[in-house]
Amino acid sequence: MDRVTTDRRLSMTQQLVVDLTQQILAGELPAGSKLPTEQVIIKERGVSRTVVREAMSRLQAEGLVETRHGIGTFVVDTARPGDFQGSKHVKGGAYDALAVIELRLSLEVEAAGIAAQRSTPEQLQAMREALDAANAFEATDDESARVDFEFHLQIAQCTGNSFFIDAMAHVGSALIAVIQQAGPAVTVENRALVIREREQIYAALARRDAEAARASMRLHLINMLQRIRGVVELTAQ
Structure with missing residues (x-):
């Protein structure tokens, strides 16, 4: 072959x-x-x-x-006992969400840089559609974590690297579960900022600027960490 x-x-x-x-x-x-x-x-x-x-x-x-x-x-049931998943308690969910975002920082920043260099017009269009879907959801909607993840999964797909794709797909169910359990890190107040962060990532990918794509993804995930830390602090009170 x-x-x-x-x-x-x-x-x-x-x-x-x-x-x-x-x-x-x-x-x-x-x-x-x-x-x-x-x-x-x-x-x-x-x-x-x-x-x-x-x-x-x-x-x-x-x-x-x-x-x-x-x-x-x-x-299969992805929430089976023994699988990686968040605690059923809100505080546990918030701490688990922090751990998952830290993992994503080590994975998605470089994925964004590679995607900027390798993405095809068809993939960029699919990413645009996923982004539009994510932006259309209200911040408090239970499905917002899922549609946001689909945008990030499209970025991994654009790398053309099966290890990036498989890694993102593997953490997907855990990611969605722990963020939903942690409570809304994206609120009505910060929704516009989150949308702007995602748009900056897409703009860098569309113009094939690898360094800007890495920087935009890093900023988005670091800000996400800060937002979830806010949830942790609230639940700890």
Whole structure:
């Protein structure tokens, strides 16, 4: 198999993984639901059997699905005991959210710089759509954490690096859970600032300015840390 064919297959696998991950995190494919059969995915997506099987293997490795031989592939409960997740208490959720944001700082800053250099026009358009969806949500909406994460997941996808994509997909369910448990770090008062921070990230990516993309992402995540620390301080009182 030549390099071009291999790269194309890997790209299609990554896209399928990201799409299915987003559907699972969004609840479109809830825990216990059965994924479409291999034949259906091949027909609907126009991909090969190898692409589908590699995508399923990645989703299984990330703990999002499980295959029951002779029956099919099912979405697992991502909130099972023993999985990485926030405390059921608000204070625990806030502290867990801080830990996840610290992890994202080590991951997403460089991802943004790489994405600025590698993103395609089609990926930038998908990112623009994800950003518009995130900006449209009210700060207090329970789904705001999920749609914000989808924007960040699109950035990871733009790196073309399966390790960035898999890492972001893997922390997705934990990230959304702990932020929702921590309470709204994005409030009515700071919503405009959050939107401006995300727009700065996108603008840097669109003009392919890697250093500005890194700086904008770092600022956004550091500010997010400060906002969540505010939640921690309130709950500690």
